[in-house]
Amino acid sequence: MITFKPAALFSLVAGVILSLGALTVAANHDSDESIAERISAVGSLCIEGEKCKAPVAKAAAAPTGPRSGEDVYAGSCAACHSTGAAGAPKLGDVAAWAPRVDKGVETLFANALNGFNGMPAKGMCMDCSDDEIKDAVTHMLDNSK
Numbered sequence: 001m002i003t004f005k006p007a008a009l010f011s012l013v014a015g016v017i018l019s020l021g022a023l024t025v026a027a028n029h030d031s032d033e034s035i036a037e038r039i040s041a042v043g044s045l046c047i048e049g050e051k052c053k054a055p056v057a058k059a060a061a062a063p064t065g066p067r068s069g070e071d072v073y074a075g076s077c078a079a080c081h082s083t084g085a086a087g088a089p090k091l092g093d094v095a096a097w098a099p100r101v102d103k104g105v106e107t108l109f110a111n112a113l114n115g116f117n118g119m120p121a122k123g124m125c126m127d128c129s130d131d132e133i134k135d136a137v138t139h140m141l142d143n144s145k
């Protein structure tokens with residue numbers, strides 16, 4: 001004789017209900033709303049007293065022309081050259097720049113373009129032109145005399 005315990009019966013019924021729910025979710029898995037929800041941003045920033053807005057992804061604006069040495073410095077070089085990370089000479093540190101300047105500006109340009117010691121090529125500014133990198137080096141030198 002087979003006997004059912006109430007807990008076992010409850011468990012069986014709950015399992016069937018949950019599996020039916022999973023089928024419903026799976027059926028809507030490819031809906032536009034489901035896809036949009038899955039690929040949306042994880043969070044949003046809300047200011048107290050204002051309605052929260054959904055985050056909007058913005059494409060980075062393409063440069064409209066060559067960037068100035070100051071702009072390239074601020075966008076790529078400052079991360080290391082303002083802190084001295086990995087031994088980078090700090091902007092404005094005349095003593096740190098002097099031995100480098102003694103090697104010649106062409107050597108500085110070559111090191112900036114190709115990388116040197118802890119500095120990666122172009123300071124990781126892969127969308128910078130060679131002239132923009134040279135302008136950034138010139139900016140650092142002009143501000144470190």
